[in-house]
Amino acid sequence: MSDASNLLTTALHALHVELGARLVPFAGYEMPVQYPAGILTEHRHTRAAAGLFDVSHMGQVRLVGAGADSALEALVPGDVQGLATGAVRYTLFTNDGGGILDDLMVTRRDGDLFLVVNASNKVADIAHLMASLPSGIAVEVLGDRALLALQGPQAAAVLGRLAPDVLSLGFMQAAAFVVAGADCWISRSGYTGEDGFEISVANANAEGLARRLLAEPEVAPIGLGARDSLRLEAGLCLHGHDIDEGTTPIEASLAWTIPARRRAEGGFPGATRILAQLAEGPPRRRVGIALDGRAPAREGTEILDAAGSPVGIVTSGGFAPSLDKPVAMGYVATAAATLGTPLGLSVRGKVLPAQVARLPFHAHRYAKS
Amino acid sequence: MLRFSKDHEWVRVDGNTARIGISDYAQSQLGDVVFVELPEIGKVLKKGAEAAVVESVKAASEVYAPVGGTVTAVNAALVDDPAAVNADPLGAGWFVEVTLADAAELDGLMDEAAYAAFVAELG
Numbered sequence: 001m002s003d004a005s006n007l008l009t010t011a012l013h014a015l016h017v018e019l020g021a022r023l024v025p026f027a028g029y030e031m032p033v034q035y036p037a038g039i040l041t042e043h044r045h046t047r048a049a050a051g052l053f054d055v056s057h058m059g060q061v062r063l064v065g066a067g068a069d070s071a072l073e074a075l076v077p078g079d080v081q082g083l084a085t086g087a088v089r090y091t092l093f094t095n096d097g098g099g100i101l102d103d104l105m106v107t108r109r110d111g112d113l114f115l116v117v118n119a120s121n122k123v124a125d126i127a128h129l130m131a132s133l134p135s136g137i138a139v140e141v142l143g144d145r146a147l148l149a150l151q152g153p154q155a156a157a158v159l160g161r162l163a164p165d166v167l168s169l170g171f172m173q174a175a176a177f178v179v180a181g182a183d184c185w186i187s188r189s190g191y192t193g194e195d196g197f198e199i200s201v202a203n204a205n206a207e208g209l210a211r212r213l214l215a216e217p218e219v220a221p222i223g224l225g226a227r228d229s230l231r232l233e234a235g236l237c238l239h240g241h242d243i244d245e246g247t248t249p250i251e252a253s254l255a256w257t258i259p260a261r262r263r264a265e266g267g268f269p270g271a272t273r274i275l276a277q278l279a280e281g282p283p284r285r286r287v288g289i290a291l292d293g294r295a296p297a298r299e300g301t302e303i304l305d306a307a308g309s310p311v312g313i314v315t316s317g318g319f320a321p322s323l324d325k326p327v328a329m330g331y332v333a334t335a336a337a338t339l340g341t342p343l344g345l346s347v348r349g350k351v352l353p354a355q356v357a358r359l360p361f362h363a364h365r366y367a368k369s
Numbered sequence: 370m371l372r373f374s375k376d377h378e379w380v381r382v383d384g385n386t387a388r389i390g391i392s393d394y395a396q397s398q399l400g401d402v403v404f405v406e407l408p409e410i411g412k413v414l415k416k417g418a419e420a421a422v423v424e425s426v427k428a429a430s431e432v433y434a435p436v437g438g439t440v441t442a443v444n445a446a447l448v449d450d451p452a453a454v455n456a457d458p459l460g461a462g463w464f465v466e467v468t469l470a471d472a473a474e475l476d477g478l479m480d481e482a483a484y485a486a487f488v489a490e491l492g
Binding site: 038319 | 425
């Protein structure tokens with residue numbers, strides 16, 4: 001057991017305890033991995049109704065100053081300058097070798113850019129921003145705000161009941177709303193493949209808002225365990241696992257995050273390598289992997305081709321509750337990355353039959369953008 | 370006779386036959402079990418050796434043999450219904466049966482009361 005005394009907590013910690021959560025250390029925080037219902041039930045509830053996630057451990061950052069958009073573009077290959085006010089974009093901090101330092105969400109708001117970065121990387125990301133952005137751009141860490149995610153096919157009905165105007169948001173759009181008396185910044189986005197919202201709210205109002213949402217009949221609390229199985233089914237990357245400093249956006253099958261203007265202009269870290277891989281094709285690719293049997297293949301499992309030669313490694317793997325079977329993602333040599341390519345997964349001395357499968361494993365059901 | 374190991378396996382001895390499973394505490398710590406890998410009949414297990422593998426949504430864990438012996442039966446029903454490990458860990462959720470190699474190996478295990486106290490200490 002790790003020493004819990006050094007762990008940070010979120011504004012919802014007491015509520016997690018009250019709800020009977022099993023708390024585990026994650027990214028320096030004590031976070032709920034599951035509630036008494038368990039991961040399978042929580043996962044299925046989110047797919048069927050609405051789940052409430054505490055993701056307050058993630059980093060919320062404002063960039064303030066004229067030209068913040070073009071300055072941020074020096075660190076990411078995404079289109080920030082082209083973001084309309086209220087538009088949310090998924091992008092990547094890259095390094096000079098074309099590797100991925102972190103993935104993040106960027107929203108243009110009146111007067112700032114609002115960034116949400118991974119908990120595990122937020123200290124490094126903030127240091128990177130402060131070191132790299134010109135002095136005229138202020139990096140303001142919003143340490144006094146919680147982040148709640150309400151995800152699932154009934155999330156819109158629930159939140160719309162409390163704040164009807166949120167239904168005007170399309171997928172990857174955001175705006176300010178008042179929910180249950182609390183000022184919130186809400187985006188229509190998430191990490192489950194479902195329609196849903198991510199709600200930034202002052203710590204002081206977080207527990208009251210969470211209780212108000214949990215009081216709705218469709219809503220159940222969901223832990224990080226189901227968050228991981230939901231995002232895996234949705235084919236979404238987890239930094240430090242599916243993407244890291246050693247994987248490029250092209251290898252990670254995230255070329256879609258680099259729009260035509262950035263491809264033409266370059267000007268982001270690692271552009272030489274990333275643009276070369278775009279032109280020539282990467283040596284390996286992140287793919288989905290479907291297993292024939294019932295045994296899961298976990299992160300780190302060696303991937304073999306039909307002849308038994310190593311062609312890659314699993315970066316996320318587990319049981320997919322919505323499919324009732326195991327699935328995985330991993331990197332394979334480009335020659336083995338075509339849909340349907342037979343693979344073997346080396347698990348406990350056996351070779352489990354598998355093949356390259358389409359991502360996502362579970363179809364996205366986002367709101368219209 | 371029911372005995373428990375510090376690794377949270379149980380062994381129920383009936384004559385020369387020892388049935389092995391995991392405790393209620395173990396299943397609750399694992400969470401939802403989604404896959405069980407069982408040994409071949411006839412496999413000789415030493416005390417402390419891997420008897421089976423149990424996988425939850427999150428992770429794979431080994432089930433260690435609390436006593437040594439030769440595998441005479443496995444609970445094949447777990448292949449299609451691994452959730453039985455959660456629902457009835459001391460009953461329908463059993464893993465393997467072995468012929469007891471050395472009854473003296475039971476001496477180092479805990480009875481139910483001692484195991485309950487051991488789990489209570491874990492908090």
